[in-house]
Amino acid sequence: MEDFTYNGNPGRVIFGSGTISQLADEAERLAVKRVLVLSTPEQADQAEEIARHLGDRIAGLYAGATMHTPVEVTTEAMRDVEKLRADAVLSVGGGSTTGLGKAIAFRTDLPQIVVPTTYAGSEATPILGETENGRKVTKSDPRILPEVIVYDVDLTLSLPVAMSVTSGINAIAHAVEALYARQANPIVSMMAEAGITALARALPQIKTDAKDRAARADALYGAWLCGVCLGSVGMALHHKLCHTLGGMFNLPHAPMHTAVLPHAVAYNQSSAPDAMARVAKALGVDNASTGLFDLAHGLGAEMSLVALGMPADGVSDAVEEAMANAYWNPRPLERPSLEQLLSRAARGERPLDGG
Numbered sequence: 510m511e512d513f514t515y516n517g518n519p520g521r522v523i524f525g526s527g528t529i530s531q532l533a534d535e536a537e538r539l540a541v542k543r544v545l546v547l548s549t550p551e552q553a554d555q556a557e558e559i560a561r562h563l564g565d566r567i568a569g570l571y572a573g574a575t576m577h578t579p580v581e582v583t584t585e586a587m588r589d590v591e592k593l594r595a596d597a598v599l600s601v602g603g604g605s606t607t608g609l610g611k612a613i614a615f616r617t618d619l620p621q622i623v624v625p626t627t628y629a630g631s632e633a634t635p636i637l638g639e640t641e642n643g644r645k646v647t648k649s650d651p652r653i654l655p656e657v658i659v660y661d662v663d664l665t666l667s668l669p670v671a672m673s674v675t676s677g678i679n680a681i682a683h684a685v686e687a688l689y690a691r692q693a694n695p696i697v698s699m700m701a702e703a704g705i706t707a708l709a710r711a712l713p714q715i716k717t718d719a720k721d722r723a724a725r726a727d728a729l730y731g732a733w734l735c736g737v738c739l740g741s742v743g744m745a746l747h748h749k750l751c752h753t754l755g756g757m758f759n760l761p762h763a764p765m766h767t768a769v770l771p772h773a774v775a776y777n778q779s780s781a782p783d784a785m786a787r788v789a790k791a792l793g794v795d796n797a798s799t800g801l802f803d804l805a806h807g808l809g810a811e812m813s814l815v816a817l818g819m820p821a822d823g824v825s826d827a828v829e830e831a832m833a834n835a836y837w838n839p840r841p842l843e844r845p846s847l848e849q850l851l852s853r854a855a856r857g858e859r860p861l862d863g864g
Contacts, residue, residue, distance in 0.1 A: 525660070527663060532622065536566050542566055544599050548574060548606050549603075598619055607632045675767045678712075679763040686745050689781035697738050708731035772860045788800075811857070
């Protein structure tokens, strides 16, 4: 076995059904008394209902979270933090709300409790991506990692199938890149393969029966594993491209990741053969990139970036931006190949076999 370094991130995880009933106990354990509840506008009612488990610890609700964590939204939420004298935040929802909670914690070091309702996985990472002036910038800091995650399978039973699919593929992307990250190690790789396997098994079952509790639990467990992977090692080409596209064109987060992932994997396939073999094994297919495309497309995901809102003539500008401040990647970034990658993703075409 090769030498490796593994850093485990601290954090408390409560997993099961009906676990939101433990929110007051978790707040008590953190010794917090004034919790600001966060959500998107669409989930405000659900967030209020879940937050009732906190009892008299609710300081207020800020329901303005939005995708890609714009700094102006964080600035607005910070006013509520100060006005309400909040000593903790409760983030209810997917990656948009979790991102806002992280942004607040980065600025204040307030403790975070997260109740995920999607398979985003970002709740398990010390990574924050913020958007300002059309650019999405990521940072990693111990303050960003939530203190408590409460996974309640019951909350995912109503997650629409289409959102379940793209959210799940987005989670798979975390694990895929962890397998060929520069800091890859056998512990994280083991979790990554298990996370991909769980999600690849669960998502088709969820499409068949959205109320399948066992499949929902499998998917939520897989998403957590994939999130842990992202939080433990670095990111590469896939995440750089998605951060670039999200910042420039404000594309929907999970569907964008779903459309880009097979093509990023195809680009790296020949440069990370062992990682790709593990991805293919976890998917139960012969080829990682086409297997990912077929999984997502077969479950009804939109695979065209243009259909998701990307300008048809935006490929060159996006490649230039992505190369300007690139993440490490197992294969060097080559402009013609990257333009081909994004052009195929823009059109929703199947990835080239092997890049």
